[in-house]
Amino acid sequence: MIQVTLLSHTPNPIRSLYMAYRTCYSTLTPQQVATRIEDDRITEAQMRQFIEERLKTGHASPLEQVAFEFGISGVSRAFSHQFVRHRVGISFEQQSQRYVTYKEGEFPYTVPETVKKAGLAARMEALFGDLGVLYEEMVAAGVPAEDARFLLPNATNTNFKITVNFQALLHICDLRLCTRAQWEFRRVAALMRAEVVRAVPELGKYLQPKCGELRMGYCDESLADWEACPIGRVRPHREALFRLYDQYRMGQLAPLRDEDWAAIEEKEPAGSGEPY
Incomplete structure (x- = not known):
């Protein structure tokens, strides 16, 4: 089962984002801005309003100064091959099939709902069972895990720990919340969004498909x-x-x-x- 957990994020992201934007648009130094926030001359409501107005302009670089850390588990290697295509503003650590050996040839995997609806899940799982037996025989025969893994299917589950800045997360959601995105990636993106909405709703609301009213507002697909x-x-x-x-x-x-x-x-x- 896919699980996504927000492990941590930039402390007080609204303050961090406000200070990043205000540095660009003020004669005040960052230290002076920080002092005004601390003594409440700049209120939380004022910071939120200022950020919303800046976001309307498309000024995106300050968004890179707010980061989120996620634990992601139970996803397939088919998903992970797509996930790591996102290279800017995101850092990945992924469960290794070289250093992790599946005991007794039992590896976790995902069976898509379409396969189940087609009545082919049992055959798919039986095939994976046979692969697991051969995998175990290979390991027992001295074949290193890094070579035995050549046998494992794209359905094999994997785990991630990632850090992603808010600008990169917006881009991921632009593409992967679209109904054209692969279902598994769409599910992960939706779970990441839900975690951010719970933690920082002021920013989470912007995580939408690119056609969302807070993004482009129209569809640019075919x-x-x-x-x-x-x-x-x-x-x-x-x-x-x-x-x-x-x-x-x-x-x-x-x-x-x-x-x-x-x-x-x-x-x-x-x-x-x-x-x-």
């Missing part, structure tokens, strides 16, 4: 993928936005008609006996 997306109906596609912009730019937007103005100026909805 039109076919957008049409197939279960949340596509509440998120515009980029082509619709570009089409609207082109119509505006070329003066092709349809002008408001008399009936449109009548609807706008209507004081009472049709069929309603009460005013707005």
Whole structure:
């Protein structure tokens, strides 16, 4: 079973993030800003408001000064191959198959729900059982674990301890909370988000798929993928936005008609006996 635990994070991340932003936009020194925070001349509410306004501008580098540490377990090697593609702003330590030898050939693994629904889980697990027997025979014959591991499938479970800064975590969630992301990665990203929301809700709310209202706000995947997306109906596609912009730019937007103005100026909805 996949488990994600927030082990620690930057102490007082709102203060750290505020000071990083304020250093960029103030004649005050960081020491002077810190003193004003300590004596409450700068309040928590003011810091949050300032951060929210800066985030709207897209100024992202200060986000790198807030970090989160996670323990992640019960994920597959199929997931881990994708996870380590994220290389900027994140540090990984992963369970080794070279130094960890599975006793009696028993290794943990993940069987996808699609395999279970297809009625093939028993055959998959039986095959893994045979692999475990051969793995144990190899180890017993003197084959080192680093070579016996060549036998292990992508379904084999692994564990991580990671440190990731907030900017990198935003990027991960942009991509991996999208409904097009692989289900296992989407589950891990959702669990990471839930942990941050519990610990620092002011920042956790920004962890969304890239189409989220606090991120891009629209979908930039293919039109076919957008049409197939279960949340596509509440998120515009980029082509619709570009089409609207082109119509505006070329003066092709349809002008408001008399009936449109009548609807706008209507004081009472049709069929309603009460005013707005």
